[in-house]
Amino acid sequence: MIIVVKNSCEQSQFDNLVEWVKDLGLDVHVSRGENSTVLGLVGDTSRVDIDLISSLDMVDKVQRVQEPYKNANRKFHPEDSVIDVGGHKIGGLNFQVIAGPCSVESEAQIIEVANAVKASGATMLRGGAFKPRTSPYAFQGLKGTGIELLLKAKAETGLPVVTELLSVTDLDLFKDVDVIQIGARNMQNFELLKEVGKTGKPVLLKRGLANTLQELLMSAEYIMSEGDSEVILCERGIRTFETMTRNTLDLSAVPALKDKTHLPIVIDPSHSTGIAKYVEPMSLAAVGAGADGLIIEVHNDPKRALCDGAQSLNPEQFDALMGKIRKIIPIVGKKYDGRD
Ligand code: PEP
Ligand code: MN
Numbered sequence: 001m002i003i004v005v006k007n008s009c010e011q012s013q014f015d016n017l018v019e020w021v022k023d024l025g026l027d028v029h030v031s032r033g034e035n036s037t038v039l040g041l042v043g044d045t046s047r048v049d050i051d052l053i054s055s056l057d058m059v060d061k062v063q064r065v066q067e068p069y070k071n072a073n074r075k076f077h078p079e080d081s082v083i084d085v086g087g088h089k090i091g092g093l094n095f096q097v098i099a100g101p102c103s104v105e106s107e108a109q110i111i112e113v114a115n116a117v118k119a120s121g122a123t124m125l126r127g128g129a130f131k132p133r134t135s136p137y138a139f140q141g142l143k144g145t146g147i148e149l150l151l152k153a154k155a156e157t158g159l160p161v162v163t164e165l166l167s168v169t170d171l172d173l174f175k176d177v178d179v180i181q182i183g184a185r186n187m188q189n190f191e192l193l194k195e196v197g198k199t200g201k202p203v204l205l206k207r208g209l210a211n212t213l214q215e216l217l218m219s220a221e222y223i224m225s226e227g228d229s230e231v232i233l234c235e236r237g238i239r240t241f242e243t244m245t246r247n248t249l250d251l252s253a254v255p256a257l258k259d260k261t262h263l264p265i266v267i268d269p270s271h272s273t274g275i276a277k278y279v280e281p282m283s284l285a286a287v288g289a290g291a292d293g294l295i296i297e298v299h300n301d302p303k304r305a306l307c308d309g310a311q312s313l314n315p316e317q318f319d320a321l322m323g324k325i326r327k328i329i330p331i332v333g334k335k336y337d338g339r340d
Helices: 011-023 051-052 108-121 144-157 168-174 188-201 215-225 251-260 270-272 276-289 315-331
Strands: 002-006 027-032 037-040 061-064 084-085 088-089 095-101 125-126 161-164 180-181 203-206 231-235 265-267 293-295
Touching: 002 011, 011 027, 011 037, 011 276, 037 161, 051 061, 061 265, 088 095, 095 315, 108 315, 125 144, 144 161, 144 168, 168 188, 180 188, 188 215, 203 215, 215 231, 215 251, 231 251, 251 265, 251 276, 265 276, 270 276, 270 293, 276 293, 276 315, 293 315
Parallel strands: 095 125, 095 293, 125 161, 161 180, 180 203, 203 231, 231 265, 265 293
Antiparallel strands: 002 037, 002 061, 027 037, 084 088
């Protein structure tokens, strides 16, 4: 971090600033110019409050040279992180497909979809038991029963399960869940992030509707700073002025995040487009862009789905998509461990 100090300031103010920075455990390199003096801060500046320093009258400007996230930063961990979810590796050269309904609706529904997506080559099962809905009158999920049904589907198919946690008060119900999903609306629920970080379980962290990639990485940092290194990032579309799709899929998030972090990145073409027939092209584009996986909504009867039916593929559409995905994965140099 660099602090540019105006030479018009009092020497005592200058000394106080230098002392304060040193008290934070940082080294300070001073270089005096004609009109200003530059302080180069050396050490871990992630705890320095940049806004506080900028607000001082004596300070002309402050610039970060290093990103404020450490655990998620590729600079400190150059190799791609590979996360093992029930024997399925994601990250590095390993590609995975997570599929299933938006929400768990009944035992028959989740078992049928789980068997179908497995037969088509999905390697993990998704399904919401706790649903964050815009309307309080919309289906809110089967909650604890939904988790039990997901675990039944896991026992039947062997597929690890991914499901969303909305509140810390439900965390006990998630002990047999393989991946805890933190949804877009909770990306900056920092208390929730800290609690999931304490579980040490793999976490699928979705990008918020209006959050920058740096904010996504800071949220990953919250989880990782509690000792959980197994964070999978998910781009699920952001809100823009465009209305023809539910959200705008920011596919450039894949190379941009890959530059900055070693964490695996998954694309959600379902929530980003909101339209079933756009799921295939965006899935193929995501594989081409270098994503480490996909999370796709599949329903046995999309027209009757209690949530997100318009963006859900039926099992036949998913099977056709998987056939294409399997062809592209080796072209981008990745391995896929679903059905051959
Ligand atoms: C979901 O995965 O069903 C979901 C609610 O996703 P998001 O948080 O991305 O809207
Ligand atoms: Mn959904």
